[in-house]
Amino acid sequence: MDELKIGVYVCNCGTNIAHIVNAEGVKEAAAALPDVVIARSYRYMCSNPGQEMIVKDIQELGLNRVVVAACSPRMHERTFRNACKTGGLNPYLFEMANIREQCSWVHADKLAATEKAKALTHGAVNRVRHHEPLDSLTAEMCPSTLVLGGGIAGMTAALELAMAGHPVYLVEKADHLGGNLARVDSTAPYLDSARDLLTERITHLRENPDISIMLNSQLKSLSGFIGNFSATIETNGGPNPPERKVIPVGNVVVATGYKEFDASRITHYGYGKLPDVITSFEFEQMMRAGRIQTKSGKPPQYVAIIHCVGSRNQEFHGYCSRVCCMTALKYANEIKSALPDSYVSDVYIDMHAFGKGCEDFYKKSSEIKTLFLMYGKNESPVIRKAGPNDDCGMLIEVDEKLSGERIEIPADLVILMVGMEARPDAGEVARLVNISADKDGWFIESHPKLDPVATTTDGIYIAGTCAAPKDIPDSVAQARAAAGRILAKIAKGKIEIDGVFAEINEDRCSGCRMCNELCPYSAIEFYADKKRSHVIPAACKACGACVAACPSGAIKGRHFTDQQIYAQIEGVLA
């Protein structure tokens, strides 16, 4: 091996690091370590001059290893790897010491923090000595995409991809497209017809030769990796036995939507017992049929709308379902225009009118004389049957927050604004495509702000309400974003696979196959003829489970080798 020449750069991060850690001291300690030919401290290593410093030193001093002691590698590892690359050094011959998030920001004792920063830097210097140049691999990108869910998000993603000329398999569990939107009459705040939105989408979908619509179908298994997935789809065709089809796809959009909260879980609303207590979806049905009426067939004189049914409630779901407030106002408007003599009360916790046009819509709804009553988060209204002397079917008792009084309001029809919840099969879907769900069952994005449609599994994207409650514009935007991400990858043609993966030394492998079972990605195949296991690099996600488990020590976890970790342990304890 060539003589090691390590460059160490200690970032001050303005004062973020330097106000606690003595950066000069860390620099000097690093300079005294073997093989370190240059150590510098600089105000902002991630700035252009900071990066240029590294590039210049690689070129002029012939550095063959670089250590930057700065922020978290989750922040700037890529930045500095690129700087190394610019300087002509393999980007994996670089290591970071996290002396900001895990040192200066969490310790107040300057001396102890400086000692710790020295130790972390020493660990990084020790580790980088054993780094090896790694090359990324390339694999083909299959241009077909699997879209799970034929609601507004799934349909939009499918159209976007197919309009660019790429094959799409749109898989829908039900026997028709449209998802939950197909159960809605019109949309807030502009009261445009849901049917029009759907017809537009479905017509284009059906006309597009690149889209295969698979109804009554479900994903049964997904194997492979980004660019090279193999999906098994099962279709239930009525009297015939289910049919299975295996399709190759490069990417997957998960747009499996939501289900509505089961209102009968809240007993004091009497849903299922009182005939004129209905859910918002049942009211949509009424609107679609064009008749607002009670079970006895009469138009209601008094209508009450109750918000946050199952939402913003610790007993059921703590989150806000986002669409119900505006939908409730939509109902108030629709009822008033269909039955001008009726009285509409809107019983809410807070009015969430955050979207475009929504605040105006709220104002308009107040002007049509909707009676707004505010209840406390944990003081749900109680609905009971009215007595023979009342001129209404039911009475609702509300602890009204603004007046501070207990108010009783009449109702002939009560509409419960049921919230959204994760579908019962969300966990199963997450497992099939190897993504995670949060405590409420919503799928987790790669980054909530910067990467909201990708997941932590490459090639799997999420869109619409399977990720969290959202309205139609947001679902459509996400679906298009997911499609856009996929189109960018398809346009590139090939995918780059990180050089970090496990590899098996065949001379050492005893063929015990322990690793075969351990690998969560089935990335280890067994050569029966040679009686040796082998890692498929593109399928390996580099978790290292097999590396730690191999009884023969035959598996090397690239970039996280035993040697590198032992050296780092020694360094941080020196």
Added chain:
Amino acid sequence: MSYEPKIVGFLCNWCSYTGADLAGTSRIQYPANVRIIRVMCSARIDPTFVMDALAQGADGVLICGCHPGDCHYSEGNYKAMRRFPLLKNLLKSYGIEDDRVRQAWVSASEGQRFADIVGDMTERVRALGPSRVHSTLLADQRER
């Protein structure tokens, strides 16, 4: 003379290391005794890493991974979890105190929890006094 324990923390990249970073961005303070080593998954933590850290002079070793059911690699933390009692048995047979090696689950959103675990562990290891593993090994080497 006061003794400052040295603790080596092996943290998985996706949950615990991110959780430790969050403690930083939230400016949650904890003792400076822990030195963190990042691995991709808690399943990568070979028990020999722990033994090696103790042999190199660590007074305590902390292993952190994603909460059960929440592993980025679906089930790596279960592998780490199953391995741990075996390691504990081994440590016990060497006479290494129970509190010196700990396994804990820290999610990416639990900066405070990470800080609390480090604080608690530092106090426990401080109470135990310096580990004798490193010095015993040194003495053994000298005898040979």
